[in-house]
Amino acid sequence: MSSALRDRTGEVLLPGDEFSFDTDDTISLTGPVKPEKVVCGPGLRRSGDRLLVCKSGVLRHKPPNMFWMDSQQRRYVPAKGETIIGIVTVKSGDVFKVDFGGSEQASLSYLAFEGATKRNRPNVQVGDLVFSQFLLANQDMEPELVCVDSSGRANGMGVFGGGGLLFTVSLGLVRRLLTPHSEILSDLKQLFPCELVMGMNGRLWVKSCSLQQTLVISNLLQSCDTMTAQQRRELFRRVAQGAL
Amino acid sequence: MKETLLSNCERDFLLQAIAEKKRLDGRQTYDYRKMKITFGTDYGCCFVDLGKTRVMAQVSCELVAPKESRPNEGIMFFNIELSPMASPTFEQGRQSELSVKLNRQLERCLRNSKCIDTESLCVVSGEKVWKIRVDVHVLNHDGNLMDVASIAAITALCHFRRPDVSIQGDEVTVYSPEERDPIPLSIYHMPISVSFSFFQQGTYLLVDPCEREERVMDGLLMIIRKNNSSLIEKVKDVKPAPQGA
Numbered sequence: 412m413s414s415a416l417r418d419r420t421g422e423v424l425l426p427g428d429e430f431s432f433d434t435d436d437t438i439s440l441t442g443p444v445k446p447e448k449v450v451c452g453p454g455l456r457r458s459g460d461r462l463l464v465c466k467s468g469v470l471r472h473k474p475p476n477m478f479w480m481d482s483q484q485r486r487y488v489p490a491k492g493e494t495i496i497g498i499v500t501v502k503s504g505d506v507f508k509v510d511f512g513g514s515e516q517a518s519l520s521y522l523a524f525e526g527a528t529k530r531n532r533p534n535v536q537v538g539d540l541v542f543s544q545f546l547l548a549n550q551d552m553e554p555e556l557v558c559v560d561s562s563g564r565a566n567g568m569g570v571f572g573g574g575g576l577l578f579t580v581s582l583g584l585v586r587r588l589l590t591p592h593s594e595i596l597s598d599l600k601q602l603f604p605c606e607l608v609m610g611m612n613g614r615l616w617v618k619s620c621s622l623q624q625t626l627v628i629s630n631l632l633q634s635c636d637t638m639t640a641q642q643r644r645e646l647f648r649r650v651a652q653g654a655l
Numbered sequence: 656m657k658e659t660l661l662s663n664c665e666r667d668f669l670l671q672a673i674a675e676k677k678r679l680d681g682r683q684t685y686d687y688r689k690m691k692i693t694f695g696t697d698y699g700c701c702f703v704d705l706g707k708t709r710v711m712a713q714v715s716c717e718l719v720a721p722k723e724s725r726p727n728e729g730i731m732f733f734n735i736e737l738s739p740m741a742s743p744t745f746e747q748g749r750q751s752e753l754s755v756k757l758n759r760q761l762e763r764c765l766r767n768s769k770c771i772d773t774e775s776l777c778v779v780s781g782e783k784v785w786k787i788r789v790d791v792h793v794l795n796h797d798g799n800l801m802d803v804a805s806i807a808a809i810t811a812l813c814h815f816r817r818p819d820v821s822i823q824g825d826e827v828t829v830y831s832p833e834e835r836d837p838i839p840l841s842i843y844h845m846p847i848s849v850s851f852s853f854f855q856q857g858t859y860l861l862v863d864p865c866e867r868e869e870r871v872m873d874g875l876l877m878i879i880r881k882n883n884s885s886l887i888e889k890v891k892d893v894k895p896a897p898q899g900a
Contacts, residue, residue, distance in 0.1 A: 498662045510659050530742070538663040572664040622672055626679065 414448050420472040430462040452488030454480025483583045487512050487612035489548035496610030499539045512612045523557040524567035540572035578629050582613050584636045598647050658744045661870045669871045673859050687863045698814030703807040707797035712807035713790045714815040721784040729776020730786040733761050742796040764805050764846055764879050772841040778820055798865035805848045844881040851876045
């Protein structure tokens with residue numbers, strides 16, 4: 412089956428497409444037979460001995476055996492370990508309620524910041540932006556956020572945000588920006604120096620030297636969501652010429 | 656769902672940008688967003704896009720008994736529906752404050768301006784008149800719903816055709832579209848509203864606010880005019896000053 416999956420990597424698949432064990436897969440009787448394992452990522456579901464596609468998108472493969480569906484979405488569903496940008500909405504007693512664009516608000520304990528104790532409370536106001544990660548994110552349960560990693564360090568998380576602009580993009584764009592050698596980011600670096608915070612819930616925060624540059628960067632990122640690489644490079648080049 | 660809180664960072668940035676005479680999408684103070692009007696297959700159905708704000712208007716008619724106080728005039732009925740598709744803050748079925756306000760403003764815009772000749776809608780005086788119903792559905796909310804709703808409503812009314820009727824003595828015959836061509840409503844003029852939003856206690860003014868600009872504005876002024884000539888209505892709406900400001 413993994414050979415069938417590998418053949419169709421890069422193709423657009425729709426929900427309802429399935430992969431099953433072919434009956435004419437030949438098994439060698441002489442050589443050693445290794446059981447093949449296929450790891451299903453998001454968008455693929457196992458049903459009996461078939462593999463079903465449940466989201467429309469492009470099939471992606473990461474060797475040795477990881478497959479998933481790469482689909483476009485704007486609505487965020489919380490998942491454990493993902494870092495997001497949230498807005499503090501309620502400050503009540505020991506917990507803050509944080510809105511991250513999901514179906515309910517997540518809770519963030521005041522002790523989940525670096526160096527916070529019962530006496531030394533973190534300075535968080537209603538309406539502040541926090542960069543934090545999900546500790547608990549189950550379906551139908553209230554998600555929990557923390558601003559420290561497992562060793563107790565902040566690692567870049569916490570309250571931030573004076574002077575920048577927050578805007579939303581699709582989840583696919585954020586994932587593309589977060590890949591290790593992202594083309595979009597390297598193109599952007601050549602354009603203007605800026606500070607960028609990327610939340611996996613589709614929210615981006617950008618701050619640059621001047622207000623005009625911040626606005627330009629936010630409009631560029633919002634529009635390059637639906638562009639091919641070539642159109643994007645063309646657009647960035649036009650902006651660079653206009654700015655200089 | 657309750658409205659999501661606008662973060663302090665966004666609010667400060669927007670106000671600072673407005674003070675520097677810059678808008679989020681690069682418009683100038685008096686610029687409108689790109690407007691697109693398309694019509695559906697039925698008479699009286701039209702879609703209006705203003706930037707990302709999208710609204711649909713549908714006009715329909717039926718024969719009813721007239722109001723007792725006005726036996727010679729037809730009836731106009733306006734309704735704005737805020738669909739949950741438009742924004743997560745709109746709830747299905749609940750009459751929110753915004754919905755009531757928009758309905759009232761649309762009524763003032765179209766009814767008080769007397770843009771439609773209601774006497775021509777009378778079929779048999781005191782017994783049968785046409786009731787014209789305008790339903791406006793908001794499909795996407797990105798600010799400035801009132802302007803778009805007024806444009807959609809009046810455009811749909813101009814596009815609409817009502818069935819032809821003929822009266823012979825006591826008999827009233829309503830012809831279907833196949834028998835006789837339906838006839839348009841008689842419209843005197845087209846009232847359109849223009850919204851101005853105010854910031855920093857009236858220091859700055861912006862036309863056609865988008866949704867985020869609407870969240871930080873202090874007040875809104877709507878001017879309803881017809882044909883570059885006379886003013887019909889002026890509606891002022893000021894938000895109470897925020898606590899602790």
